[in-house]
Amino acid sequence: MIEIIPNWHPVVVHFAIALLLTAAALFVLGTAAGERPAGRAATVAARWNLALGVLAATATLATGWQAYNTVAHDAPSHANMTTHMQWAFGTAAVFLAATGAAWLDRRRAAGAGWLLLSLVLAGSASLAVTGWLGGENVYRFGLGVRSLPKSDSHIHPGADGPAAAEGHVHPDAGDGHGHSRAEPATPSTNSEAPQGTNPPKAEPPARTERPTSPQGQSHSH
Numbered sequence: 591m592i593e594i595i596p597n598w599h600p601v602v603v604h605f606a607i608a609l610l611l612t613a614a615a616l617f618v619l620g621t622a623a624g625e626r627p628a629g630r631a632a633t634v635a636a637r638w639n640l641a642l643g644v645l646a647a648t649a650t651l652a653t654g655w656q657a658y659n660t661v662a663h664d665a666p667s668h669a670n671m672t673t674h675m676q677w678a679f680g681t682a683a684v685f686l687a688a689t690g691a692a693w694l695d696r697r698r699a700a701g702a703g704w705l706l707l708s709l710v711l712a713g714s715a716s717l718a719v720t721g722w723l724g725g726e727n728v729y730r731f732g733l734g735v736r737s738l739p740k741s742d743s744h745i746h747p748g749a750d751g752p753a754a755a756e757g758h759v760h761p762d763a764g765d766g767h768g769h770s771r772a773e774p775a776t777p778s779t780n781s782e783a784p785q786g787t788n789p790p791k792a793e794p795p796a797r798t799e800r801p802t803s804p805q806g807q808s809h810s811h
């Protein structure tokens with residue numbers, strides 16, 4: 591496993607999302623353009639995107655299941671992960687049905703019938719919810735995250751975002767950017783290490799305290 595990723599799920603999710611959403615958009619385009627060359631081309635591309643998207647979704651479900659059973663989590667993140675998983679399986683079922691409808695539609699020169707269009711549009715909406723919940727797993731609940739930045743006094747001049755709200759300042763940033771202290775909470779690699787030498791193995795990272803981040807190992811299925 592590449593050191594900074596917890597599992598392969600974050601690597602494959604983007605293929606499923608992009609291919610399936612592109613398939614839906616191309617089916618709509620192909621239907622709107624009708625039997626013109628652009629409509630035919632869009633329909634062929636839509637079918638390929640759908641087929642590849644369903645393959646990618648299969649890998650996404652498998653890696654998601656592995657993630658679900660291995661990432662450290664607590665009760666709130668467990669609840670979000672479970673909702674995410676339910677939406678994911680529902681979404682996959684809709685796109686599987688869309689694949690069946692596309693197969694039935696295969697002799698159509700361009701565009702999609704109402705059943706296929708409804709399925710890819712409903713599937714896209716459901717995919718958006720699934721992706722949103724997946725993002726929450728990571729960015730709201732901190733699942734699979736190796737370290738979180740420490741809250742200290744770092745703020746960029748003129749900052750008004752969450753960093754400012756949490757009290758991060760760059761005190762010595764007179765010219766715009768200066769980091770007097772820019773250590774991650776739990777450095778996992780030593781980028782200063784000379785080439786060809788093995789940096790000392792880091793201890794498993796301790797998480798910084800954040801109200802929403804899972805504290806690890808505290809929850810069992």
Ligand code: HEM
Binds near residue numbers: 599603607679681722
């Ligand atoms: C259509 C299927 C799915 C999609 C589109 C999807 C999408 C996502 C996305 C976008 C993320 C955030 C990735 C990141 O920004 O790093 C994520 C994370 C996550 N998802 Fe999914 N997911 C799917 C299926 C599943 C399934 C079936 C499960 C559980 C059985 C699952 C469990 C997780 C977990 C635990 C995370 C946290 C990060 C990790 O450990 O990999 N996902 N998902």
